[in-house]
Amino acid sequence: MHQTTTPPDGPGRPRSAAGSRRRGSHGALVAAAVLAATALPAGPAIARVHDTATPADRSLTLDVSGRPTAAELPAGFQGFSVESADFAHGFLTRARMAERLKTLGRHGVLRLGGYSMDLVWPTFGAWRNAPAPEQAIGGTVDQTDFDALKDLLDATGWKVTLGVPLKAVIDPSKLKDPTKDPAPPVTLDQAVAEVEAAHDTLGDDLLSVEIGNEFDNVTTLSGAEMWNTVKGYQAAIDAALPHAGIKVSGPSANTSPSNTVLDGFTAAAAADPAVRPERIMAELSSHLYPASHCGSSTATIAQLMSADTHRRTQTKLQGVAALATRFGGRVPMTVNESNSASCSGQPGVSDAYAAALWSLDHTLESAQSGMARLEFHTNTAALCGDFKPRTSPEYPISYRYYGAFCATDQAELDADRLSASPLYYGLWAAARVARGRFVDVSLPDDALDTTRAYAVEARDGSLTVVLINVQDPADPEAAAEDVSLVLPSQRLHDGRTVRLSSAAPGGLAAQDASRITLGGATVAPTGRPSGPPRSTAVPVHHGTATVRVAAGTAEIVTFGR
Numbered sequence: 001m002h003q004t005t006t007p008p009d010g011p012g013r014p015r016s017a018a019g020s021r022r023r024g025s026h027g028a029l030v031a032a033a034v035l036a037a038t039a040l041p042a043g044p045a046i047a048r049v050h051d052t053a054t055p056a057d058r059s060l061t062l063d064v065s066g067r068p069t070a071a072e073l074p075a076g077f078q079g080f081s082v083e084s085a086d087f088a089h090g091f092l093t094r095a096r097m098a099e100r101l102k103t104l105g106r107h108g109v110l111r112l113g114g115y116s117m118d119l120v121w122p123t124f125g126a127w128r129n130a131p132a133p134e135q136a137i138g139g140t141v142d143q144t145d146f147d148a149l150k151d152l153l154d155a156t157g158w159k160v161t162l163g164v165p166l167k168a169v170i171d172p173s174k175l176k177d178p179t180k181d182p183a184p185p186v187t188l189d190q191a192v193a194e195v196e197a198a199h200d201t202l203g204d205d206l207l208s209v210e211i212g213n214e215f216d217n218v219t220t221l222s223g224a225e226m227w228n229t230v231k232g233y234q235a236a237i238d239a240a241l242p243h244a245g246i247k248v249s250g251p252s253a254n255t256s257p258s259n260t261v262l263d264g265f266t267a268a269a270a271a272d273p274a275v276r277p278e279r280i281m282a283e284l285s286s287h288l289y290p291a292s293h294c295g296s297s298t299a300t301i302a303q304l305m306s307a308d309t310h311r312r313t314q315t316k317l318q319g320v321a322a323l324a325t326r327f328g329g330r331v332p333m334t335v336n337e338s339n340s341a342s343c344s345g346q347p348g349v350s351d352a353y354a355a356a357l358w359s360l361d362h363t364l365e366s367a368q369s370g371m372a373r374l375e376f377h378t379n380t381a382a383l384c385g386d387f388k389p390r391t392s393p394e395y396p397i398s399y400r401y402y403g404a405f406c407a408t409d410q411a412e413l414d415a416d417r418l419s420a421s422p423l424y425y426g427l428w429a430a431a432r433v434a435r436g437r438f439v440d441v442s443l444p445d446d447a448l449d450t451t452r453a454y455a456v457e458a459r460d461g462s463l464t465v466v467l468i469n470v471q472d473p474a475d476p477e478a479a480a481e482d483v484s485l486v487l488p489s490q491r492l493h494d495g496r497t498v499r500l501s502s503a504a505p506g507g508l509a510a511q512d513a514s515r516i517t518l519g520g521a522t523v524a525p526t527g528r529p530s531g532p533p534r535s536t537a538v539p540v541h542h543g544t545a546t547v548r549v550a551a552g553t554a555e556i557v558t559f560g561r
Contacts, residue, residue, distance in 0.1 A: 060447060061484040064455040064465060065543075068437030073367040073456050075435045076159075078427060079109035079375035080404065081337040084163055085116035085396030088139030091381040093148045096416040098155040099527025100405060100424075104431045106157030109207065111336045111375045113163030113252070116396040117213045118183040120165075125193030135184040138396045141194065146201040153205045160205060161249055161282075161336070162198050164191045166212025167219070170229060174219045188233070192240050199244050208282035209237060210249040210336070216261045217254045223264025226251050227272065234280045247282035249334075255287045255342055257312060259319040262286055270326035278330040283372065285336040286320050288313070290362075293350075293401075294343035301354045301508050304340055305470045307448035313362070314369060321370030332372035338362070339377045339423070344387065345401030352422060353552070354472075354508035355402070356500060356516055359426030360554055361468050364454040368438050376423065378404040383413060408525075417525035422502075424523065425516045429500045432518075432533070432556050433466060434458035441465070451481060451549075461561040463492060471551040474507025478551035485545045487559060495538035495545055495559040501552070508552055 086092065092110070101108060119138030123130055132140045153160060167175060167183040169191065198206050211233050212218075215226050234248045253261040266284065269277040290309050291299035303309060317335075324333045340350040340358060349355070359376065366374040379399060384406040388398030399406055404424040407413035420428075436458035443453045452468040465485060471478035498519040504510035514522065519533025538545050538557055549555050 058450070058479050059482045059484070060451060061486065062441045062443060062453055062465075063486040064439050064441050064463065065486050065488045066440050066442075068439050068457045071368045071370060071438040073364070073433060073435050073438065074372060076107040076109060077367055077371075077373055077435070078104055078107075078363070078431060079111060079336075079373055081111040081114060081375040081377040082380055083114040083116045083138070083396055084112055084120045084141075085114075085138035086380045087112045087145055087149070088116075088120045088141045089381070089397055090145060090148065091397075092145075092152055093416075094151045094155045096418070097152055097380065097527075100418065100420075100523075101152075101156040101158050103523060103527060103529055104427055108156075108158045109373060109375065110158055110160045111163070111210065112160060113210050113213050114337065114377065115181075115213060117163040117210075118165045118167040118218070119181060119396060121184050122186065122190060122194035124197040125190075127190050127193060133184045135182050137181070137393060143197060143201070146197055150201050150205070153202065158205075159207050160202065161208045161210050162195065162206060163210040163213060164194065164233070166215060166229070169233075170219065170221065174221055174225075176218055176220055188236055191233075192236050195237050195246065196240055199241055199246060206246070208247050208249045209233075210252060210285065212250065213252055213337075214254045214287060215251055223251070223261060223266075224268035226265055227268040231272075231275065231280065247280055249281065249283045249285050249336070252285045252287060252336060255289045255292075257316060259286070259316070259323065262320060262323055266323045266326050277327050281331050283332050283334045283336075284324065284327070285334050287337040288316060288335045288366075289339055289342035291341040291346060291349075292343060293341045293346045297343075299341045299346040299349050301349050301352060301472070304349055304358055305354055305472075305508065307445075310361070310365065310448055310452070313365060317366055317369035317371060324370070333370060334373040334375070335366055335371050336373070336375045337377050338366075338374060339402040341402065344398075345403075347387075347401050348509065348511070350400075350402035350423075351511055352508060353502045353504065353506075353510045353513075353516060354422070356422040356426040356429070356502070357468055357470060357508070357552070357554055359423050360429045360466070360500065361452045361470070363427065363430040364433070364466060365452075368454060376404060376427065377402065378423075379406065380418075381413065382406045383410065384408055384419065405527075412525060418527070419525050420513060420516075420523035420527075422511075422513050422516060425500065425513070425518060428523065428529075429498075429518055429554060429556060432498060433464050434460075434462060434558070436464075439463070451483070453483070461491075463488065463559045465495075465547075465557045465559075466554065467547060467549045467557070468554040469549040469551050472508045473550070473552035474509065475551070478507075480548050480550045483547050483549055485547065485557075487540060487543050487545060489543060491561050492540060492559040493561070494540050495557045496535035497538050497547060497555045497557040498533045498535045500554040500556070501550070 116138035121136035405418035504515035
C-alpha cells in the first residue's frame with residue numbers, strides 16, 4: 001500500500017510507535033501511552049473534532065513526521081474515460097459537462113475511447129460525406145463534435161486523449177471473434193484524417209492518440225505484434241502531421257490481475273533497436289477494475305471495501321509501475337479506464353454510497369503506487385437506472401451503475417441537468433487534496449480492515465492527511481476511530497478538516513446520492529456546488545493532532561505552515 005522506502009526521522013524527533021491500536025473503551029489511554037513513547041512533551045488533553053459525545057472504541061496512531069516519498073499526486077491526475085459513442089453522439093458539450101468538470105478542478109483529462117472506439121465512423125478529409133455503414137452502431141464523428149469539444153476544453157482547462165480504431169486496421173485473421181460487434185470498415189488513412197482534424201481544432205489540448213481498446217480482449221495480437229501496430233499507426237500520423245509531434249498511447253491492456261500482456265508489450269518496445277519508446281509514446285496505459293459484473297460475476301460492497309481488494313489493487317498497480325523501469329521512467333504510466341466493477345458496474349454496489357469512499361481511496365492508492373493519471377469510466381448522457389443490455393442497439397449510450405452522473409428523468413436530461421453520483425462525491429473529495437508528494441503514514445497492514453490513510457505534502461509545506469473509515473455504519477459492530485497524528489516538527493499550524501459523509505439510511509449500501517455531503521455541501525444538477533465545503537478546526541498540541549473518523553466517513557485534514 002505504501003512505498004517501501006522508509007523516510008528518515010525528522011530532525012531531533014525519534015520515531016513514534018506508529019500504528020498502535022486497541023479495542024475497548026480506553027482509546028485515549030492507549031494513544032497517550034504511544035505518545036509518551038515518542039518522548040514528546042506532555043500536552044493538554046487530546047481534542048476531538050466531531051460533535052458526538054459517543055466515545056470511540058478504537059484508536060490508532062500514525063506517524064506522518066517523515067519526509068516525502070518518491071510517489072507524487074500530480075496536477076492533472078484526475079480524469080474521466082468516456083465512450084467514443086458518447087462523443088460521436090454530441091454529448092461532450094460545454095452546456096452538459098463544463099460545470100461538472102470545473103467543480104473537480106481545472107487540470108483534468110478526458111479520455112475518449114472505451115469499447116465503442118471500434119464502433120464509430122469518422123467523417124473527415126476524403127470521408128467527410130461518406131455515409132455511415134450499418135456496423136457503426138457507436139455513431140458518426142464529424143467536425144461539429146470537435147468544435148463542441150474545443151469549447152468544453154476552453155471553458156474548463158481540461159485536456160483530452162483521442163481513441164482511434166484498431167480492429168478494422170489489422171489483419172482480420174487476428175480478431176478473436178469477427179462476428180461479435182463487427183467494426184465498420186475504417187481505414188488507417190481515414191483514422192489519420194480524424195487525428196488531423198483533432199489536431200487542427202484542439203491544438204495542444206490534444207495530449208495523445210490512443211491506439212485501440214483492450215487489444216488482448218478483442219484480438220490475438222501478441223505484445224510484440226501490438227507494439228509493431230502502435231509504431232505503424234504513429235508513423236502514419238507523423239507522416240500526415242510531421243511537425244505536430246503527436247505521440248500515441250497504449251496498449252490499454254485488459255483488466256486481468258496479472259500484468260502479463262503489459263509485460264510482453266513493454267518488453268518488445270524496450271528491446272526494439274529501431275526506435276526509443278519515449279519518442280513515439282506519450283503514456284503507457286492499462287485498465288483496472290477490482291471487481292466484475294461480466295457474465296455471471298457479481299460483486300458485493302464488503303468485497304469492494306475489503307482489505308484483500310485493496311491489497312490486490314496495490315499489487316496490480318505496483319506491477320504496472322515496475323514495468324516503467326524498462327523505459328527509464330521516461331514514459332508515464334496511466335490507468336486510463338477504471339471503476340469499481342467491469343461490464344457497467346454492479347447494481348447496488350457501484351451506485352451506492354460505498355463508491356464515494358472507494359473512489360477516494362482508489363484515487364490516492366493509484367497515485368501513491370506511481371500512476372501519473374487515473375480516469376474513471378463514466379456515462380455522460382443517461383437516465384439514472386435506465387440500464388441497457390449489451391444486446392440493445394442503445395448499449396453504447398446507456399446508464400452505467402458506476403457512472404459519475406445521470407439524469408433523474410428525461411426532462412432533466414434534455415436540460416443537461418445531471419445529478420452527481422456517489423462516485424462523483426468521492427472524486428470531489430479527492431480534488432481537495434493539494435498536489436504534492438506522499439508522506440509515509442506508517443499504516444499497519446492489520447488496520448486495512450477498517451482504515452485507509454494517506455498524507456501529501458504540498459510545495460508550500462502544507463500537509464493534507466486523508467483518513468477513511470471503511471466500516472459500514474449500518475453494521476452494529478462498526479465504530480468510530482480516534483486517529484492520533486504525529487506531525488512533522490516544523491511550523492505546522494492547527495488544521496482544518498472537511499468530512500465526506502452520507503445521512504441516508506442504509507449505511508454503505510445507501511443509494512440516495514442527494515444525502516451525501518462534502519463539508520456539508522452538495523452538488524446541484526447544474527454541476528455547481530451548493531457552496532464551499534465547510535471545515536472544522538483540528539487543534540495541534542505539542543506536534544500531535546487527533547481526529548475522530550466515524551464509520552463510513554472520510555476526513556480530509558489540512559495543516560498549514
